[in-house]
Ligand SMILES: Nc1nc2c(ncn2[C@@H]2O[C@H](COP(=O)(O)OP(=O)(O)OP(=O)(O)O)[C@@H](O)[C@H]2O)c(=O)[nH]1
């Protein structure tokens with residue numbers, strides 16, 4: 783497959799412990815949900831290959847542990863992120879109130895796409911975050927898209943990642959066009975191996991080395 787047909791996007795999930803980050807990643811990458819996961823230690827990496835508008839995209843996902851003791855690591859995980867999902871639990875308003883902390887202290891690169899994800903939308907009777915609160919936050923965080931998802935009932939999970947691609951793919955294609963226009967076509971190639979940790983895929987990506 784030609785290099786220009788396959789793109790890797792780095793996606794990082796941030797949010798308080800227990801909000802449902804690992805559950806989203808597992809549902810998206812393995813179509814599985816478990817009622818209880820061990821709290822993520824440090825970070826868990828997963829990859830998923832997606833066909834988007836006839837092009838192959840590889841989502842390289844970092845599911846970070848939300849416990850307080852790992853919060854200082856967020857900027858390290860976010861350093862090369864193309865997109866960051868800030869997650870909260872719709873049944874716990876305290877996790878919703880932390881959205882801005884994650885946004886401001888998570889070391890999210892300026893160029894990264896930020897999306898806010900309200901998890902556990904199946905727990906309608908335990909809803910603690912009202913639509914009015916969400917609406918106010920949307921107004922405050924202009925230009926950031928909000929989703930509500932349920933990993934348990936697999937609602938809106940893949941839509942979040944498809945939204946990321948709908949924004950990132952055209953940006954990358956444009957950037958690549960501009961880049962290729964300024965780089966000589968005779969430059970060499972190097973191989974980068976990407977291991978599919980969650981689904982067992984192994985991908986080899988050919989990349990032009992320019993510097
Ligand atoms: N009902 C319901 N429960 C969920 C959903 N997503 C996650 N949970 C439950 O919430 C708990 C925490 O989920 P995790 O995915 O481990 O949360 P996390 O954000 O990864 O937590 P840390 O790794 O500690 O940061 C688990 O018991 C899940 O089963 C959901 O969509 N609906």
Ligand SMILES: [Mg+2]
Nearest residue numbers: 803804821822
């Ligand atoms: Mg986790």
